[in-house]
Amino acid sequence: MGQSDEMAAFLHIVERGGFAAAARGSPQTPSALSKLVQRLEARLGVRLLTRTTRRIALTPEGETYAARARDILAMIEATETEVTAGRGRPRGHLRVNTGTAYARHRLIPLLPAFCAEYPDITLDLTVTDRRVDLVAEGADVLLRTGPLDDSTLIARRIATGRRVICAAPAYLDRRGTPRQPNDLLAHDCIMLHGQARLTIWPFHDGEGLAALTVPGRLATDSAEALRDMALAGLGVIRISEFVVREDIAAGRLVSLLAAQHASEEVPVWAITAPGRHRMPRIRAFVDFLAAHAAA
Known part of the structure; x- marks a missing residue:
């Protein structure tokens, strides 16, 4: 899984409010998504999410990462769409x-x-x-x-x-x-x-x-x-x-x-x-x- 895919998965977890909700309709299990975040946090050396039995919340570092990830994914999408602009609406x-x-x-x-x-x-x-x-x-x-x-x-x-x-x-x-x-x-x-x-x-x-x-x-x-x-x-x-x-x-x-x-x-x-x-x-x-x- 590339970095952009990790970013997209992380944002999906944040927007759905948890691993179980993010896994619904996804080929990945809640456990797989939890391990994805753990690997991401280990690589970055910071905690991105705080977890309780009922919900997750972004840490200050997680808020920064989520904001930058949205911008990066938006730029990727905009670039790809510009290149293929003539192909559709x-x-x-x-x-x-x-x-x-x-x-x-x-x-x-x-x-x-x-x-x-x-x-x-x-x-x-x-x-x-x-x-x-x-x-x-x-x-x-x-x-x-x-x-x-x-x-x-x-x-x-x-x-x-x-x-x-x-x-x-x-x-x-x-x-x-x-x-x-x-x-x-x-x-x-x-x-x-x-x-x-x-x-x-x-x-x-x-x-x-x-x-x-x-x-x-x-x-x-x-x-x-x-x-x-x-x-x-x-x-x-x-x-x-x-x-x-x-x-x-x-x-x-x-x-x-x-x-x-x-x-x-x-x-x-x-x-x-x-x-x-x-x-x-x-x-x-x-x-x-x-x-x-x-x-």
């Missing part, structure tokens, strides 16, 4: 990670067309609103909105949105409609916790921009839950417009302070690890989103 398994709101309102409606255009690409979609590490998560593409945290990654803007302030008619009947930004100080504003910048709402004040830190008793880690809480009449929210566009059109939510609100652009990014963005299946997916997501 992009193919292979694609792992995508995105937030709940973007998945529901933008990505999933586009997937039927993507799957029809690229039938040889299989796709594994992970949906979470927590911030994830691209390499540690084993994802090929992260789709995220707003400013980026890590400048070492490759990011391509695939769409641009804006934010709106809104609340349900029932809440406004009960608490009144804010007419000026400072009126929000007497209202319940619902927040996305873990993102302090989103508690500061920008407004035009006649001389430029003014930042208002809004109050609120409720918070959530999900943009989709934020919308649902507003629909339930729990308070005022500031959210990406694409999440609530249909609700505002149908009257389930009411847009507020539109003239004063400084609705800055909200970029939508497709984020990949350096080197992996050239892989045909990843490039095909990102190109497809760039062509269709804005609409």
